[in-house]
Amino acid sequence: MESHAIAPFRYNFRAPGLSVRGPILFAHGPSSLGQVLIGRSQAGICAIFIDDSADALVGQLTQAFPREKLLRDQAALQEDLHQVIAFLERMPPTHAVDLDIGGTPFQQKVWRALCHIPSGQTCSYTELARQVCRPDAVRAVAGACASNVLAIAIPCHRVVRSDGSITGYRWGIARKRALIEQERRQ
Structure with a gap:
């Protein structure tokens, strides 16, 4: 029986110039490299930041998405946050996380x-x-x-x-x- 590795992310690129569809929910948690914050739009994870403090992370998110409503929701994002931190820690993913990529x-x-x-x-x-x-x-x-x-x-x-x-x-x-x-x- 073949085993297939699960890809950690599904890369979904927005049409250039198209804004993120908010509001953006966010959550953060600890990793070996500091605190990790993820932000999720309606289409997927649109931000992953790493810093030493939660306040600095929220500041980065606010700066990156100044026009969007930002809502902290640890419970709703717990599974995705765990998946992102697991990837950072080089642990095998349990499921793929959708990304929402602008630019x-x-x-x-x-x-x-x-x-x-x-x-x-x-x-x-x-x-x-x-x-x-x-x-x-x-x-x-x-x-x-x-x-x-x-x-x-x-x-x-x-x-x-x-x-x-x-x-x-x-x-x-x-x-x-x-x-x-x-x-x-x-």
């Missing part, structure tokens, strides 16, 4: 390319720019990585400088280094 056409192209970088491997911003057929757009690629609001699900932590050094990560360089090292040990 510009260019950002979405970069984020799709990021999802094809295998776990435990990295690529440079220059290599990523070539992959999206824009070798002259290294800074724009870095900007797209910085605009990602779905930590770990869209693995921008796998992008490093051309010399291999670890720089620039929305949730901190120490977390980026820890994620890369954790993936390489698997």
Whole structure:
């Protein structure tokens, strides 16, 4: 009998320019890398943030979605939150979580390319720019990585400088280094 691994996420890209359908429910909980917050729109998880405090996480969510009504709902999101944290901790998923991914056409192209970088491997911003057929757009690629609001699900932590050094990560360089090292040990 064959066993099939469950994919942790279903990547649903919104049409560029289309706003998230709110309200956004959110919940947070602890992980080995700090507190994790997930935000869920009507279509799926639209935000995954990592920080040291719940207040900082709510601030990130408010900044990312300033026009949406935000409602804390630990009970409704407990299963999805557990699934996201399990993925972060490298535990096998029990079900797939739907993602609701916005962004510009260019950002979405970069984020799709990021999802094809295998776990435990990295690529440079220059290599990523070539992959999206824009070798002259290294800074724009870095900007797209910085605009990602779905930590770990869209693995921008796998992008490093051309010399291999670890720089620039929305949730901190120490977390980026820890994620890369954790993936390489698997």
